[in-house]
Amino acid sequence: MIIAIASDGKDKGSLVSDQPGRAPYFQLVDNGEVVEVVSNPFAIGGGGAGLAVARMLHQKKVGEVVAGQIGGNMAEALDELGIKYRMAQGKVEDCI
Secondary structure, three states: OEEEEEEOOOOOOOEEOOOHHHOOEEEEEEOOEEEEEEEOOOOOOOOOHHHHHHHHHHHOOEEEEEEOOOOHHHHHHHHHHOOEEEEOOOEHHHHO
C-alpha cells in the first residue's frame, strides 16, 4: 500500500505538515521507501484544497495519508475515496 506523508520538504528529514491540503509536498512511501515526492499544486490558492488533494492522491493509488492534522472536509473526502488516514507529528522518517 502506498502511504502519502504530508511534508514541509522533499527529504525524509522534513517535518510532517500539519495541514495536508496546504502541505508543500507529499512523500509517497511504498514498502518503507520513499518512491516519489509530489509537489502539491493546491498548497496555495482558494478553498477546496482538501478535496482536490484527496482526489490527486487517489489517482496516485494512495491507500493512506499521514499528516499532523486532518480537517473535517479532507477527512470526509478521504472517507468517500476509501483512503485511510492518521495523524502524526515529527519527521517523515519517523512515520515510515
